[in-house]
Amino acid sequence: MTKIKICGITRLSDALESCRAGADALGFNFSSLSPRAITPERAKEIIEKLPPFVASTGIFVDQSPEEINAICRFCKLQIAQLHSEQYSPEDARAITEAKVIKVFRPEENFAVEEVFAFAEKSGINAFLFDAYRPDMAGGTGETIRASLATRIFNALGDSCYPILAGGLNESNIGEAIRSLQPYGVDTASGVECEPGIKDPVKIKAFIQAVRKTVF
Template sequence: MRARIKICGVMRPEDGVLVAEAGADAIGLVFYERSPRYVSPERANEIIEALPPLVTAVGLFMDAAPDKVKDILGQVPLDLLQFHGAESAADCERHGRRYIKAVGMAGGDPWAVAKRHPQAHALLLDGHAPGAAGGSGQAFNWSQALPSSHRIIIAGGLGAGNVAEAIRQTHPWGVDCSSAVESSPGVKNGRKVAAFCEEVHRVERHTGHRFTG
């Protein structure tokens, strides 16, 4: 099973098309207003409308009030939710959608989060500290033992130069990249996106990567 590719922090319709055509399986739309990559529901709809078919739209939230998440879901046709804060399982499950739970690996415990979120569709392991926002470009120690009870998505500090090693060490379901493929926050760089996606595909061809979770 190949590693899926998610490019997060997409802010422009043309960038959604760019990353999809480069080979990304999913895009991340950030609804955390303090993030430099925040998008309004109106802009999110423009981005999704421009996407080619079969590309997953993931909405990222961080400790958002349930009514706010509900309001955005009423406006934006998201395929999957991603929760980056201290949300409980009940908080994540109340919306009746499949969700990804992020884990800050700089002091966080993915095993504990897996136990608290048995219904999570996947765990996204990022390099930041627990309770901090993602997109910081921080990597974590990939040699850590990772839960086998959930699909794992590796994020944090990934780029074309190191994603192959991350895949070799962790055998993830997917990889997630944001800042390393940008010209500036939220502005994706076509050359960097293409190099990242090609490197993921290259390591699969040469190592026969298989998801083991």
């Protein structure tokens, strides 16, 4: 079954609505540059009220491994998502307070060997692929070109747990899952009425669209 993460949570009501609709994980963005930014203090308040079996994920763009470990420990995050090219395999290995997902934002000439090399050097086995935009680190509302995504996911096969992100919504998620068969899918803008404010109807529709898709 395809795992589902609802990202960019800033309000308790949106977090609980996502849980009730069947989300497997929630994402909290700790980048001050994001329109979905949240403080560790506020994230902790929300995470403490989550039901069991829902994984809390921190999105990190410019924090050091030491800062990431501290935030993960403080908020009791289960996953640290490294959403910047600056993070090295050594950085990933230095994060010990949570399981790590490394994000790639591939351009057309992306070499899949980069993923294999990062996996070998870091020891992590989960990678998220998001649409590339030089001025934004995630939450762009744009999709990865279909031919590029297909090339990447086909090359990865069963070597890791690939997660698809980038402009996913109720309308396009079914075809994306059938085509790529990702381990998980991640959406933020696809279930919002404005950045950081989720739409309960869109959340339910997105999750239902994922659950009814078979491959």
